[in-house]
Every structure is written in structure tokens, then in C-alpha cells.
Amino acid sequence: MTAASDRDADDEDEDETTPAAAFSRLANDTRVEILRALGDSGERDPRQMPYKPFDTDEPEGLSYAELRARADVADSGRFNYHLGQLVDHFIEKSGDTYRLSWLGVLAFRFVIAGVLHDQVTVDPFETDSLCGACETPLEACYPSEQLFFLQCPDCGSRPVGIDLPAHAVRNRSHEELLRVVDRRERGQISLLSDGICYWCAGRVEAAVHPSPASRAGVQRTQPTVTLLCQDCGGVRFPTVGTVVATDPRIVAFLVNHADDCDRFVWEWPFTTAPDAVTVASTDPLRVRVDVEGDDGAQLRVVVDDSGTITTVDSR
Ligand SMILES: [Zn+2]
Ligand SMILES: [Zn+2]
Incomplete structure (x- = not known):
């Protein structure tokens, strides 16, 4: 790295609105515990929440003492320091009450979904669905990197290959997991084929490839539609059907x-x-x-x- 690019990187870190600044603000176990303590303290009973606008400023959240107890940080100096790093960014303070800001809510959801850290896997299991090409029961698996596959063990046809947050597979039966995949597949393909990126909300362009492709042993049984985001490069290759x-x-x-x-x-x-x-x-x-x-x-x-x-x- 050159001196000039070193300086650029330092300058970027000082700018509070860069991705690096946002990531580094959370890069600490205690801060993530504080974030989780606040996120976990929120209401979970829908009957108790008739409506809550995003921009409400009603006082809710945790007092300093409650937050410190829930985050389970014994050292008050350490707790105060890390809390201070989060306030005005991921946490809002009003009076003696702390709560997640909207950005804090988003970061908390990211942590719960496990998308950046969870390594859970699911061994291959046979499903009741049959391969559209050869009628062999399809096999489902979630082998690594939070990708879910539904594939024919006989002919290699793969009807579904989709990203799925690790949290989706925890505490769910195989049947429940398949339902989650089905609904995510529909939602994702529907949005992408409407020209809107599922992941970054950017612009998606599409092209039909009339000959079913095959690559690395994976067969497509129908012409595919390439749905490609022009901004983040997110891509899916659903069949035309x-x-x-x-x-x-x-x-x-x-x-x-x-x-x-x-x-x-x-x-x-x-x-x-x-x-x-x-x-x-x-x-x-x-x-x-x-x-x-x-x-x-x-x-x-x-x-x-x-x-x-x-x-x-x-x-
Ligand atoms: Zn097959
Ligand atoms: Zn995108």
C-alpha cells in the first residue's frame, strides 16, 4: 500500500458516514452485547403493539442500570466507554433511557440473522418433491456459506439454489425449512423480475438464455432467466417457468x-x-x-x- 492510499484509508476512517466507520463502531464484543441487550428488550407480543410509527419518540428502552445488568458487563468503566461509542449512532439516549436507533435496529437484525458470522449447516435430506426431469426425489442441503440447495441426486438438476440467513435453519423442521425456502424463492424472484434488487434495492436487468445451461455438474432443465443487479451484482438464474x-x-x-x-x-x-x-x-x-x-x-x-x-x- 502506498503512503497516499494509507492516508486515504485513514481519512475514510475519520469520516463517520463510511461503511468502515460503521463496521468498526460495532467491532467489539461488549458493544454487540449492548446492542443485543437493547434489541432483546423490545416487545414481542403483537397484541401489545397496535401500532408504532418508525419515527416515534415515545420514551421506551432500558435505564442505564437495566441495560448494564442485561449486557452483563461487570466493569463500569469498560461498559461506559463502549456505550459511549454507540450512543448517537446505533443507540439513542433520552434522559436516563437508552434505546436502539433505527440504524441500531437494522444492525441488531443483522446480528440475529447471523449473516456475517453464523456457520450452521444442515446435512442433505430427502424431500417429498420429485425432480421435474427424471422424477427422482429431490435432496435438500445447507452445506456452507448460508446457501441452500435443492438438487436431484440422480440427474444433477437443481431447481433451487438460494441464499438463506443462518437463523432461518435454526429450530425448524425440514418441512418448515422447505416452506421458508419456497416463500423466499417466490419473494426474491418476484422482486428481481420486477427490476428491483432483493438485496440492495438497486436496478436489475434481465435476459433469457434459450438453451438450458449446465455447469460444474449442475443441470438446468429449462431456459433460464439471468436476473442481474446493476449495482451490487446480486444475481439469480431461475427457470423461465x-x-x-x-x-x-x-x-x-x-x-x-x-x-x-x-x-x-x-x-x-x-x-x-x-x-x-x-x-x-x-x-x-x-x-x-x-x-x-x-x-x-x-x-x-x-x-x-x-x-x-x-x-x-x-x-
Ligand atoms: Zn433428476
Ligand atoms: Zn443489488
């Missing part, structure tokens, strides 16, 4: 024509089955997804090269 499944018109069709609407998104044949999707034209690119109800009703959905639905025809 999965993007179609999040559209309200298709959801409404399934409500009216399917026996069980509550099935997981990867259990609808049109989201994974290779023969549910046809490349109708290549220039301009148009991909057709055939959605079928349990009563035989059919919906023909056409998607353009950006993954946008151009036509929904019932047949």
Missing part, C-alpha cells in the same frame, strides 16, 4: 384450476419440466411456457428476451 410462476395472472389461474395451490414453487411441473417450455422464435426471442391445471385447463404464457410476459392465453 419459475419466473412465470410468480406472476399474479398465473397464480390466479392456479388458484382456480389446481387441487393444491399451496405446493412449493418447484413442485409445479411448468417450473422444472423440460417439455413445459418451447422456444417459439429466436429472432426476436420468444419462449412459451405451458401451464396446466389439474382440471385440464391450460394457460399458454409467452415470455420475451428480457423475461417479461408478453401474452397469457387460456386454452
Whole structure:
């Protein structure tokens, strides 16, 4: 590192609004304990909280003595020093009462979600869902780095690969975990295909790749839609069928024509089955997804090269 870049780094640390300053302000066990003590002290019974605006300044929180007892710091000098580092940033003080600021609330949620530190894993387990390509039961796993996969042990098809905070897998049965993944998958794909980044709220651009890709032993069973954030680089590669499944018109069709609407998104044949999707034209690119109800009703959905639905025809 050059002297000039050293100086730049120091200058940046002095600026209170940089990411480095925010991270360093929390880089201490005692400060995180104080943050947790305040966060854990909040109301958890929804019946006791009819409404609370974000910007309320009603006095609530913990007194100095309560906060110090809950944070369990014996040395008062150490406690005072670290509390002082947080006040006016992650903590607000009014009178003798301390509470989390909105930034403090966000930091507390980050700690609870465990996204930057938790190493929990889940061993592979078989699910009741079948592979859309070969009908083998799909296997779920959460092997490392807070990534969840649903994959066919036979043909290598992978209907779901999604980021999932470590907290999501703690104290949940396999079935509950699959439900969490399903809802997150729907929410994430819905937002991203609407052009909004799930992670940073930035701008997302999309492109359809008509030939199902395969890489590192992972197979795609349908053309995929690349949903790529222009700001943070966040990316997902859902099948065309999965993007179609999040559209309200298709959801409404399934409500009216399917026996069980509550099935997981990867259990609808049109989201994974290779023969549910046809490349109708290549220039301009148009991909057709055939959605079928349990009563035989059919919906023909056409998607353009950006993954946008151009036509929904019932047949
Ligand atoms: Zn398979
Ligand atoms: Zn982003």
C-alpha cells in the first residue's frame, strides 16, 4: 500500500458516514452485547403493539442500570466507554433511557440473522418433491456459506439454489425449512423480475438464455432467466417457468384450476419440466411456457428476451 492510499484509508476512517466507520463502531464484543441487550428488550407480543410509527419518540428502552445488568458487563468503566461509542449512532439516549436507533435496529437484525458470522449447516435430506426431469426425489442441503440447495441426486438438476440467513435453519423442521425456502424463492424472484434488487434495492436487468445451461455438474432443465443487479451484482438464474410462476395472472389461474395451490414453487411441473417450455422464435426471442391445471385447463404464457410476459392465453 502506498503512503497516499494509507492516508486515504485513514481519512475514510475519520469520516463517520463510511461503511468502515460503521463496521468498526460495532467491532467489539461488549458493544454487540449492548446492542443485543437493547434489541432483546423490545416487545414481542403483537397484541401489545397496535401500532408504532418508525419515527416515534415515545420514551421506551432500558435505564442505564437495566441495560448494564442485561449486557452483563461487570466493569463500569469498560461498559461506559463502549456505550459511549454507540450512543448517537446505533443507540439513542433520552434522559436516563437508552434505546436502539433505527440504524441500531437494522444492525441488531443483522446480528440475529447471523449473516456475517453464523456457520450452521444442515446435512442433505430427502424431500417429498420429485425432480421435474427424471422424477427422482429431490435432496435438500445447507452445506456452507448460508446457501441452500435443492438438487436431484440422480440427474444433477437443481431447481433451487438460494441464499438463506443462518437463523432461518435454526429450530425448524425440514418441512418448515422447505416452506421458508419456497416463500423466499417466490419473494426474491418476484422482486428481481420486477427490476428491483432483493438485496440492495438497486436496478436489475434481465435476459433469457434459450438453451438450458449446465455447469460444474449442475443441470438446468429449462431456459433460464439471468436476473442481474446493476449495482451490487446480486444475481439469480431461475427457470423461465419459475419466473412465470410468480406472476399474479398465473397464480390466479392456479388458484382456480389446481387441487393444491399451496405446493412449493418447484413442485409445479411448468417450473422444472423440460417439455413445459418451447422456444417459439429466436429472432426476436420468444419462449412459451405451458401451464396446466389439474382440471385440464391450460394457460399458454409467452415470455420475451428480457423475461417479461408478453401474452397469457387460456386454452
Ligand atoms: Zn433428476
Ligand atoms: Zn443489488
